[in-house]
Amino acid sequence: VAVFRYSVAREVSMSNAGRIGERAEARFEGGLYCAEAVLTELAAAMGRDDPAIPRIATGMCAGVARCGATCGALSGAVMAIGLHRGRDDAAGSVEPAFAAASALVDRFTALHGEIGCGALTGCDLRTPEGQARFEDTGQHERCARYCRDAARIAAEILEL
Secondary structure: OHHHHHHHHHHHHOOHHHHHHHHHHHHHHOOOOHHHHHHHHHHHHOOOOOOHHHHHHHHHHHHHOOOOOEOHHHHHHHHHHHHHHOOOOOOOOOHHHHHHHHHHHHHHHHHHOOOEHHHHHOOOOOOHHHHHHHHHOOHHHHHHHHHHHHHHHHHHHHOO
């Protein structure tokens, strides 16, 4: 009974952005990769349910196809910002999306100190040794947290 009360109290006190972050983390834990999980959850929070959504993000996972570049969770969140505030044609302004994405990067960096997958994980995911290190050192749990945080921050910025 005490566990039930705790979970209900936690649910009541958690913001919508916090719930979005937790659902993105759950999608990651459920098998989607980082960018896929974050973009899919944020798109769902916007009422966008398109089977192409996770596919769009696949190449951005693991620091752009395991290259160690920008964190995939952060990339998924930036893509969601584009979905929400991006322009429809060349005449549109990029400023709403740029301002939101810049704020996301600043807040993610303040929280985690880095935005690069390689720097955040300490692993070269292009190599079998790096992939083994990722598994052996519990990096999956850290990446789950990056998914949660990137989705939560983006949801806060977008006021979802």
